[in-house]
Amino acid sequence: MNVGVAHSEVNPNTRVMNSRGMWLTYALGVGLLHIVLLSIPFFSVPVAWTLTNVIHNLGMYVFLHAVKGTPFETPDQGKARLLTHWEQLDYGVQFTSSRKFFTISPIILYFLASFYTKYDSTHFVLNTTSLLTVLIPKLPQLHGVRIFGINKY
Amino acid sequence: EKEELIEEWQPEPLVPPVPKDHPALNYNIVSGPPTHIITVNGKECINFASFNFLGLLDNEKVKTAAQTSLKKYGVGTCGPRGFYGTFDVHLELEERLAKFMRTEEAIIYSYGFATIASAIPAYSKRGDIVFVDEAACFAIQKGLQASRSNIKLFKHNDMADLERLLKEQETEDQKNPRKARVTRRFIVVEGLYMNTGDICPLPELIKLKYKYKVRIFLEESLSFGVLGEHGRGITEHFGINIDDIDLISANMENSLASIGGFCCGRSFIIDHQRLSGQGYCFSASLPPLLAAAAIEALNIMEDNPGIFQTLRAKCERIHKALQG
Numbered sequence: 001m002n003v004g005v006a007h008s009e010v011n012p013n014t015r016v017m018n019s020r021g022m023w024l025t026y027a028l029g030v031g032l033l034h035i036v037l038l039s040i041p042f043f044s045v046p047v048a049w050t051l052t053n054v055i056h057n058l059g060m061y062v063f064l065h066a067v068k069g070t071p072f073e074t075p076d077q078g079k080a081r082l083l084t085h086w087e088q089l090d091y092g093v094q095f096t097s098s099r100k101f102f103t104i105s106p107i108i109l110y111f112l113a114s115f116y117t118k119y120d121s122t123h124f125v126l127n128t129t130s131l132l133t134v135l136i137p138k139l140p141q142l143h144g145v146r147i148f149g150i151n152k153y
Numbered sequence: 154e155k156e157e158l159i160e161e162w163q164p165e166p167l168v169p170p171v172p173k174d175h176p177a178l179n180y181n182i183v184s185g186p187p188t189h190i191i192t193v194n195g196k197e198c199i200n201f202a203s204f205n206f207l208g209l210l211d212n213e214k215v216k217t218a219a220q221t222s223l224k225k226y227g228v229g230t231c232g233p234r235g236f237y238g239t240f241d242v243h244l245e246l247e248e249r250l251a252k253f254m255r256t257e258e259a260i261i262y263s264y265g266f267a268t269i270a271s272a273i274p275a276y277s278k279r280g281d282i283v284f285v286d287e288a289a290c291f292a293i294q295k296g297l298q299a300s301r302s303n304i305k306l307f308k309h310n311d312m313a314d315l316e317r318l319l320k321e322q323e324t325e326d327q328k329n330p331r332k333a334r335v336t337r338r339f340i341v342v343e344g345l346y347m348n349t350g351d352i353c354p355l356p357e358l359i360k361l362k363y364k365y366k367v368r369i370f371l372e373e374s375l376s377f378g379v380l381g382e383h384g385r386g387i388t389e390h391f392g393i394n395i396d397d398i399d400l401i402s403a404n405m406e407n408s409l410a411s412i413g414g415f416c417c418g419r420s421f422i423i424d425h426q427r428l429s430g431q432g433y434c435f436s437a438s439l440p441p442l443l444a445a446a447a448i449e450a451l452n453i454m455e456d457n458p459g460i461f462q463t464l465r466a467k468c469e470r471i472h473k474a475l476q477g
Binding site: 073075077078079081082149152153 | 335
C-alpha cells in the first residue's frame with residue numbers, strides 16, 4: 001500500500017510494514033539512533049551499543065506489542081480494537097516476510113551489541129532481558145494472549 | 154421399453170394453470186394523486202394507507218417549490234455529498250432543520266430507511282452494548298445488525314425490564330471495570346413506534362440515562378411533525394430539554410412529505426456521521442427538488458402551528474369512533 005493512494009484495504013495497519021521503503025527506513029532509523037548515541041561523549045562504545053539495543057527494544061515493544069487498535073476508524077466495526085499492531089500484521093497470518101524481518105532485526109542488534117560490549121556480564125544481562133521482552137510476544141503461540149489480563153481491554 | 158417410458162413421460166407445465174379470476178390478475182386501479190382522497194376503480198375513498206399526516210404531499214406551495222427546483226437543478230444530484238453532490242438546498246435544509254429542532258447541527262440522508270441504519274453503526278461497534286425496545290422498527294433492526302454490537306432487548310415500553318437489564322450490566326461492569334471503561338452503552342428507542350403505535354416514556358428514560366450513564370438515540374420518524382406544540386416531536390411533547398437526547402434521527406417521508414431522513418444533535422456528535430455514516434458518504438445525495446419540497450414543508454409547519462392541534466384532535470376523534 002502506498003501512502004495517499006485510494007485503496008480498498010479494510011485495515012491498512014495490516015499492510016503498512018510491507019510498504020515500499022519501510023524496512024529500509026526502519027534500518028536507517030536504528031542506525032541514526034545508534035549514531036546519535038555514539039556522538040554523546042559520556043557514553044563509551046559498549047554503553048552506546050547496549051543503550052541502542054535497549055531503546056530499540058523498548059520502542060519496538062511499545063509500538064508493536066503495547067498499543068492496541070488503529071489510529072483511524074476501520075469499516076469493519078472495530079474488529080482490531082483489542083489487537084496490538086503485531087497481531088494485526090497481515091491479518092494474523094504467521095511467518096510472513098515482515099514478521100520474519102522484525103523478529104530477526106532485534107536478534108541481529110543483540111549479536112552486534114554482545115560483540116561490541118565484549119560479552120561483559122552486566123551488559124549481557126541487560127541486553128538479554130530486553131531481547132526476551134521483544135521476542136516472546138512475537139511467538140505465534142502468544143497471538144492474542146494477555147498474561148495476567150494486562151493490556152486486555 | 155426405455156422408449157415406452159420416454160414416450161409416456163409428460164413434463165409438468167412451467168406455469169400451472171391459473172383460473173381467470175385469480176385475485177392477483179385483477180388489479181385495483183388507482184387514478185389520480187394519492188392524497189387524503191384516493192380514487193380507486195373510479196370510486197373516491199379516504200386514504201388510510203399513507204403516512205402523509207399533515208397532508209403536505211398535495212400542498213400547492215410544496216409542489217410549486219419542487220417544480221421550481223426541478224427547473225433550476227434538474228432531477229438528480231449525480232454524486233455523493235463528498236463528490237460534487239452537495240447543493241445549496243442541502244445546506245439550507247440542514248440549517249433549517251437544526252434551527253427548527255433547536256439543536257446545533259443536522260445531517261441529511263437521501264433515504265429514510267438508511268438514516269437510522271447508518272447512524273447506529275457509526276457510533277456503536279463490536280463489543281459495545283445497545284439496549285433496544287423489542288418493537289423497534291425494521292430499519293433499527295438492520296442498523297443494529299450492521300453495527301455488530303451486543304444487543305439487549307427489553308420488553309416494549311417496560312421501564313422496569315430496562316432497569317433490570319441496566320442493573321445486570323452494572324454488576325458485570327463492577328466485576329470487570331477495565332472492560333467497562335472501553336464499552337459504550339446506548340439505548341435506542343422510537344418516539345412513536347411504527348409497530349405498535351405507542352409513545353415511549355421519555356422522562357423515565359432520561360432518568361435512567363443519567364443514573365446508568367447510557368446514551369440515548371431517539372428515532373422520531375412518526376413523531377416528528379405530529380407530537381409537540383410546534384411539531385418538534387416527542388421532546389417537545391414531554392417538555393424535555395433537547396440537549397438531554399444525544400441523537401435524534403427521523404425520516405422526512407412521513408409528515409415532511411419529502412424523501413430521505415435527517416439526524417440532529419450536538420455538532421460534536423453529528424459531525425462524526427459526515428465521515429462514518431455509510432449511507433451519507435457512499436450514497437448519492439438527496440435530489441434538490443425533494444430538498445426544496447422539504448424546506449417549503451418546514452416553512453408551512455413553522456407558519457401554521459395550529460395544524461398539529463387539528464391533527465391530534467382528528468386522531469382522537471377517529472380513535473374514539475373506532476373504539477365504540
